[in-house]
Amino acid sequence: MTIRLSxxxxxxxxxxxxxPDYDRKGLSAGxxxxxIGNFHRAHQAVYLDALFATGKDHDWAILGAGVMPGDAAMKAALEGQDWLTTVVDQSAxxxxxxxxxxxxxxxxxxxxxxxxxxxxxxxxxxxxxTVTEGGYFVDASGQFDPSQRAIIEDGKAPDSPKTVFGLIAAGLKRRKAEGTPAFTVMSCDNIPHNGAVARDAVAGVARLWDKEFGDWIAREVAFPNGMxxxxxxxTGTRERESLKADFGIEDAWPVFCEDFRQWVLEDxxxxxxxxxxxxxxxFVPDVTPFEIMKIRILNGGHAVIAYPAGLLDIHFVHEAMEHPLxxxxxxxIEREEIIPVVPPVPDTxxxxxxxExxxxxxxxxxxxxxxxxxxxxxxxQPKFIVTTIADRLKAGADVTGLALESALWCRYCFGETETGKIIEPNDPNWDNLVPIARHAKEQPHVWLDQEAVYGDLANNEAFRTSFSHALNALWADGVEAVLRRYLSGEL
Incomplete structure (x- = not known):
């Protein structure tokens, strides 16, 4: 018998x-x-739940907000269970x-x-x-892009913006007019200097209404960076059924996550x-070293295992780690190419x-x-891999493994695994990537001409040569054979 959460x-x-052993009726929103997707409820909300359990800061409860169609489904699910969430921490x-x-x-x-x-x-x-890495309206160089359609529309409607950043700017505008101190804007997304990126987006929208107001936001409002x-x-059927079977709880949208969590914030x-x-x-004065460590070692590591596993029809990440190659x-690649160019991190x-x-x-x-x-x-790729490639090339260091990772991504974007299974679209730019990847089968350098991804690295002869060699080898010999050659130092 299961118990429905409420x-x-x-x-x-x-x-x-x-x-919760604290009085939820005594909470007030701060x-x-x-x-309010899975990551938020597995991370920020978990920390606040633990804090409230100590009896402190009950005036810092969360009110959810959303602008996307999927947010309505989440709202309905959580409202039906009094905004409670079951979080399942999982170790091996x-x-x-x-x-x-x-x-x-x-x-x-x-x-x-x-x-x-x-x-x-x-x-x-x-x-x-928490609006995902791709939700900040930035261009290929990482700068806020006011030419995107949603931002243009917000620029025409200062009283009824539709984007998160337009709404935040409008909220700040109202507070400024009413003499209310500005709130702090805290990005919880996995992007380098997420606070600065959020600041540029909020101020950028505001400048479309009033340049002076936008400049005021950039100057006066706090946007702490965090890792x-x-x-x-x-969450899917697997997770919902597992929760019922293992714990007897029926939750419309439970969150399953690993047992590790980390949050580093500028104070x-x-x-x-x-x-x-x-x-x-x-809390630290500068989150930069922690950001670089995580983005390059963890997120870069994810990319390293993802594409060979995808091409070999491996479904789960732990199964990829069980594959010896x-x-x-x-x-x-971590020991020889990534970690050596990660700057020192305090107390780490x-x-x-x-x-870990x-x-x-x-x-x-x-x-x-x-x-x-x-x-x-x-x-x-530009955030998690290309920055490491650029640093190694500047130092005159080898990029054989990172070039192979890039070639594996290109091979994946061809749209077929090694067994001929069709890879369903898996990128907002998939329709553009596939024809480029297919052209690159015969002319590898075409892939590197994607300025939005590689910038001026396409002009680096050492990288072009390593990439072309790796991609040609993947097409000639297959993923496993090329990995063996790389591991033996023969690639």
């Missing part, structure tokens, strides 16, 4: 798993969060569930008036967001903040960090998919 059933559920050895409750409501989806009204509320002191980390797969919150340092958040490829041993990453990747409980890791390479 405030009324917490007593019964508490006999099986921990539930944070509006855009994007065990699974542990708990019910979290720091969210107390959600604003009407895509209702500009209601959202702006709440953003103007003096009680809201932080506006946070976030927790592997959190999508720049003029309007105040919850005491998250008491529950494991690390793929796990050895990860080990060699990079060998320990990489060891291997443990996390190999966790069979997560059910993370290779296809998810292969997703959106056109946006992820």
């Amino acid at each position: 405030a009324d059933t917490l007593g019964a559920i508490s006999r099986t798993v921990p539930v 944070i509006v969060h855009f994007g 050895e065990k699974s542990e569930a708990r019910v979290t409750g720091p969210m107390i409501g959600m604003l009407p989806v895509a209702d500009s008036g209601a959202i702006i009204e709440k953003l103007a509320d003096p009680a809201i002191r932080i506006v946070s967001l 976030v980390d927790r592997i959190t797969p999508a 720049n919150f003029p309007a105040g903040r919850p005491a998250l340092e008491t529950v494991g958040v690390q 793929i796990s050895a490829f990860l080990e060699k 041993d990079l060998d320990w960090y990489f060891g 990453i291997k443990r996390r990747f190999a966790n069979p409980k997560i059910g993370d998919t290779v296809r998810r890791l292969c997703l959106d390479g056109s946006n992820r």
